[in-house]
Amino acid sequence: MSRTITRRMANVKPSAVREILKVTADPSFISFAAGNPSGDLFPVEALREYSLDVLANPASLQYSVTEGYQELRDLVSERYGRGYNLKKPGDDTIIVSGGQQGIDLAARCLLEEGDAVICENPSFIGALNCFRMYNAELVGIPCDEYGMLLDELEVALEANPRVKLIYTIPTFQNPGGTTLPLERRRKMLELALKYDIMILEDSPYFELSFDGTFPPAIKSLDDSGHVIFVGSFSKIIAPGIRVGFVIAPDWLTSKMTVAKQGADVHTNGVYMRVAAEFLKNYDVDAHILRCRTLYKEKCGLMLAEMEKKIDKRVRWTKPGGGLFIWCELPADKPSAGLCETLKQQKVAIVPGVAFDTDPDNLANCGFRLNFSVPSNEQIISGIGLLAEGISEYLDK
Ligand SMILES: Cc1ncc(COP(=O)(O)O)c(C=O)c1O
Structure with a gap:
């Protein structure tokens, strides 16, 4: 062997x-x-109660569609897509098994071996390892206390024709704790458009703002279809339920859905429904x-x-x-x-x-x-x- x-x-x-x-x-x-x-x-008590209700319905234990439980997709489109202006004409929302899977599926669909991915340096290890698994070259951009240095980004884009993706955690970054100011978000988007490169905006922390404020998502600033937004319920419900979402142009979400079929068929049906109950019935805010x-x-x-x-x-x-x-x-x-x-x-x-x-x-x-x-x-x-x-x- x-x-x-x-x-x-x-x-x-x-x-x-x-x-x-x-x-x-x-x-x-x-x-x-x-x-x-x-x-x-x-929210243990609420999750217990919703789980019992969900389990009483055999449909939640059946195979389901890969894009995700429709009611949850609608609730996510409403809360995030409309509420934070993340969903644009031509976009779709799919449910994934945690934000990590959203990153993986995007990488699987967008990266050829040897392509380069721009990342903040330092960045989230789960994403870096994922890009490494697709044999992508990582191009780290230094950061200051506000996040990625945009002049350095421009130099890297100019120097590196193999860049396919800019991966960023613009709000309350892991591990940096930094938040990219609005002007830098605009500039990043401008550069992505200039070089015709997609931005993978990974934002599992933005709702955990200490004073309730945060700059608009890069995705919300974009009307050109250059941004993929990855969100997660891990930090506001619980990571063990493994439910996250992607809002992105539908030419990409449709391929990511095919990739997901080969990965795990669909996100756990019970927990997609529990997350939907949570969004519908709990005082989320x-x-x-x-x-x-x-x-x-x-x-x-x-x-x-x-x-x-x-x-x-x-x-x-x-x-x-x-x-x-x-x-x-x-x-x-x-x-x-x-x-x-x-x-x-x-x-x-x-x-x-x-x-x-x-x-x-x-x-x-x-x-x-x-x-x-x-x-x-x-x-x-x-x-x-x-x-x-x-x-x-x-x-x-
Ligand atoms: C920046 C970032 N993105 C994505 C994830 C993945 O989270 P999950 O797959 O649980 O949604 C994490 C988890 O710590 C993270 O810090």
């Missing part, structure tokens, strides 16, 4: 984040390494407000503790929403070394190399902190321990 792994899989490493989560299964660790929403916010309020408090606490305790040579972002703060050590101090030091303190963070478009960039000096999962007590003591570990590492 030949045990040759395909070229597209051979170079993809397991997600460093998932590996770190194994270490932090040790309960004596304080973990700022998670990528999860807070389990305390899951009140629930999102609870999420925003908790995350604002936790992020505020973490930032205040950092301000008090962490060495001033370290810089960090001040997110307006989402789940993450991005930190940077001085340029000659790679964060992988800090992670080693922090094993003694029993604090886990994710080193920036995990989110780097170059997975071998061991010089990466950034790291990501998550504030949604640790308790307030863990945030206070954990930032103290992190500060100790940082001082020890910087003075080595």
